[in-house]
Amino acid sequence: DSGVTQTPKHLITATGQRVTLRCSPRSGDLSVYWYQQSLDQGLQFLIQYYNGEERAKGNILERFSAQQFPDLHSELNLSSLELGDSALYFCASSSSGTGQNIQYFGAGTRLSVL
């Protein structure tokens, strides 16, 4: 158990809908990362937050947005969903401040868009 909690584990929805994925980082971790992994593909970096502020942005679509709240949990919002958005979405957290930016991953949310 990495200590990173993602909910829900599975999500099935229809095209055009909007969903919210939630991530609770490990206790004490200030950084949260979001990744998208399509079937048998690599880990595509979406966005990183550090202590509530956006730190880095990857190839995140305009239909997607995220935020990190004061209690450090994070949410990834996906709207106007398309079939191609079906994927595993991972959240990871890291402690920073230690000189070693080790990321610990949650179990992921499997999104199926029908």
Next chain:
Amino acid sequence: QQPVQSPQAVILREGEDAVINCSSSKALYSVHWYRQKHGEAPVFLMILLKGGEQKGHEKISASFNEKKQQSSLYLTASQLSYSGTYFCGTEYNYGQNFVFGPGTRLSVLP
């Protein structure tokens, strides 16, 4: 800038050795190695910071050649449990611009 991993895939028999490489065209602050089993989350294996150190974890070890900006992951006497996709991740500066490589799929057969 995404690091380059080689090979893309490798098939081994139990007990055989393998080497996976990860290289960057820019100077790196750190190289991370993760293993992901099918349908599961990536799991951290080890981190190497600039300085050319080598680390070990049971029969899995790694090195970082700062001159070449290349890291190698060594799997010796492979076990069935080593099967999965290995990703390297690189940072140019601490806490910035972290990016994963495309992955190397390792299959260990009995």
